[in-house]
Amino acid sequence: MQRMPLIAVLAAAFIVFSANIGGYDLWPPDEPRFGQVAREMMQSGNPIALTVNGQPYKEKPPLLFWIIALVSLPFGDVTETTARVPSLLAAMAAVYFTFQLASRMYGYRVGLCAGLVLITSVLFWWEARSARTDMLLTACLAAALYAFWMHHETKSGRWLVAFYVATGAAVFAKGPPGVVFPLLLAIAFYWKRSDERRALRLGWGLLAIAAVLAVWLVPAYVSAAPSSSATPGHSLGLAENLYRQTIGRFLLGVSKPRPPWYYLENLPLNLFPWTLFLPWTVWFAWTRRRENDAMRLLFCWIIPAIVFFSISSGKRAVYLLPIFPACAILIAYSVVALSDDTQRTWVRRSVGGVWAIPLLALGVLAFPLGYFAWIADTIDFDLSFAGTLEKYELTVNYDMVRAAAVVTGAALIFAVHAIVVTARRQAGAMHFAMAGHFAGLAVIAATLVLPEVNTLKGASGFCAPLRQLSERGTTYNLYSVAFSREEYIFYAKHKHIPYLVDEWPIHAPPDMDPAEFIGQLRALGSALRKSTGPVEIADWANITDAEVEALRAKSESVFSFAKAKSPLVDEFKTSVGRSVQEFAQSTANSGPTFLIVQESDWRWLLPFAPELRSLTLVARAPVGSERVALFANAAGAGIALNGTQ
Known part of the structure; x- marks a missing residue:
């Protein structure tokens, strides 16, 4: 075996993927959440019942969180680097299996080129350095694709076992998509080849995967529902999640609804710069579609997946990341042939x-x-302690x-x-x-550009005052007001208490449809946020009576306008006002307490409870697309300033 091409490809992959991989924050929405799930697993010592912010986490299977926790264990905590290393290793594994499959099909020149194509495809590069499940899924499925081909060539039972082991790992990485790709491949590749399809033992293989999955799923269910009173709610959560992650996403697009042609536009962009070879590759591959089983395998991995996910209403670019290894082989095969063609x-x-x-x-x-x-x-980045404002521009x-x-x-x-x-x-x-x-531009971007983007996107700097308290072991309360994001939990190293996040303090009238009720509440909340946005606030640490009155006038105009359209306005105004006032009083009179709130929400909250102005502004900064503020009551401001409990 010629090892030098493989070593060269893997070395290139490591350099391109690992450059400054821990040099910027975990970015929302997924990275901080997944890092926090792994951290709470390490803290609890329970690898079965996944939690985030102390609540059961049911969105994704556990494989990524297990690996992040394992990598983080020697360091004592999850960091940006340890959270992303699993994706880095998975990407290198995907490159390895792509190289091996391409080399076995078309020789080492194509294997080398396929590895380089995969490494330097823009979406693959990005996911290789992101703490998400998609690259882990892709690596498992690349292994499954290689094992499938080896079984087809050799008829060896050990390769069949390897195929199902890799497929099972893919299910543990991201759930149902781990089965979808291999199942589509088996059906398409062995279409009208019933004897070979039966030799796959699909039924037994899928049953074995389900049995192994149950080994984790059943204990997770029991651990997350310790009491009989909690079980029904947990059962509903599992059923709801199953619907959302499978049937709901496929048929109704509960996640990202897109038109059927979405991937025809999106896939070429995500294969950039190799998109430039696509016209040649498509023509080259199509004219050789009946060349041999190798070409058939690549077609049967790519085309059914594109069709399947195009039918689905819910679409995201990363859903097709598992076809990138096969696309890389097709592109490499056509490019190597083109480089040898003196006529073109x-x-x-x-x-x-x-x-x-x-x-x-x-x-x-x-x-x-x-x-x-x-x-x-x-x-503007404002820091203030004990009422004394220092403004850093x-x-x-x-x-x-x-x-x-x-x-x-x-x-x-x-x-x-x-x-x-x-x-x-x-x-x-x-x-x-x-x-x-x-590759050169990717390394430059990772080393120099992404850290600068992080100054506007990352939450680490904003959460520094809270993180310092947490690392000292200081006891305090932390509320997340009107929104809840895992990056603040992760970088504060402290769980938060959501307030006005999941629901409004108002009950649905018995004669109103629940969907209509929820829709009207969302519309009222959205109108409040938009109406108070234009009001100028000169100093967020010292909001004046005139500014509060201006905010109140904007809020009242919304309520007056909405009365003609919604019967909920009066009760909404009364119930929310009472809740916010009670929250303001309890916050002021409790122990050390901090509030994280978006400025757009603070504007509409103040007219309900102007006494919230007594809180001290600790930090204020742009985080992503929002400006976020950190407020503290008197006890909280005291410990933030003095470093004492």
Whole structure:
């Protein structure tokens, strides 16, 4: 076996995927949640009953959380690096199986090229450094695809066992999708080949997977429902989750409803830059569709999956990540054939010329955009303790300019190189040049650009005052008001108490349809947030009576307008007002207490309870698309300032 190509591919994968992998925060929505689930597993010592914020977590199976916890164990806690390492390792495993399968089908040149295509496809690169379940699923399914092919070639029972073990691992990684891809493959590949299909023993294999899954699922059910009184609610949660994750997502799109042609638009973008070879690859593969079983295998892995997920109303780009290894092999096979074809140099030159265009555009635009970000309006970040406000005006500093300059220089150099390679008579190395260019830009982006994006997207800096208290072992209460996000739990290292998150303090009238009731409440809440947004607040640490009155006037205008459309307005106003006032009083009079709240929510809360202004502003910053504030009562402000309980 020629090991050098494999070693080279895996080394390239490690460099590209691991660059600065822990150099920025876990980003919502999934990364902080998954990191927190793994952390709570480590804290409880219970790998069966998954929790987040102390509540049962039923969205995903446990494999990723087990691996994150295992990687984090030597370090004592989950970090950005330990949360992402499982995806890094899974991506390298997917590259390994892709290389092996491509090499066995078409030789080591195609195996090497397939590995490089996979490493430098934009979505695959991104998921390889993200703490999510999709790359783990892809690695398991890449192993299943390789085992399926080996079983088909050798008829060996051990490869059949390996196929079902990998499929079972895929189910533990992400649930039903772990079965969907192999099942579609088996049906399509052995269509009209009943004897070979029976040799797969699909029924027994799926039964074995279900039995192994039950080994975790049953204890998880029992652990999460310790009492008979809790069981019915938990049963409903499991049933609801099963609906949401399978039937609901497939038929109704409860997650991300998209049109049927979504993947025809999205898949080429996510394969970039290899999208540039797609016209050639599609023609090349289609003309050889009956060439042999190897081509049949790739078609039967890719096409049924695209059709299946296109029929589904719920669509996300990552749902098709498991077909990327097969796509990489098809692209590599066609590209290697193209590089050997002396009659079609115009195709290679066309691809090279087109590839130089986005590189030139990036080189021309990166520095002006970075400089503009540097001189743009300052980002307010307010810190105050015990009523004394210190205002820090943080600009996007010279690091942004440096990052933009490096991106500009690299992109222009790569563009010139692409033009030089294209101008050569054969341009046979164009695919290697593209892989190198993308890899270089990916490492630069991970090292210099993503940390700058993190200044606007990450929650770690905002949560620093809370995290310091948690690490000192200080006891305090933490409320998340009108919204609940796991990044604040993760970076505060403290569970929070949701307030006005899941439901409003109002009961549905007996004669109103529940769906209509929920819809009207959501509409009222949304109208309140929008109406108070335009009111100017000069100093968030000292909101004036006039500003509160302006907020109240906006709220009253919403209630007056909504009365003609909803019978809930009066009760909504009374019930929410009473609840907010009680919350304000209990918060002020309790022990050390902190509130995390979005500014858009604080605006409509203040007219209900102006006494909330007595709370001390501890921190205020943009986190993602929202500006978020951290408030403390007198006891909380005292410990934040003095570091004592």
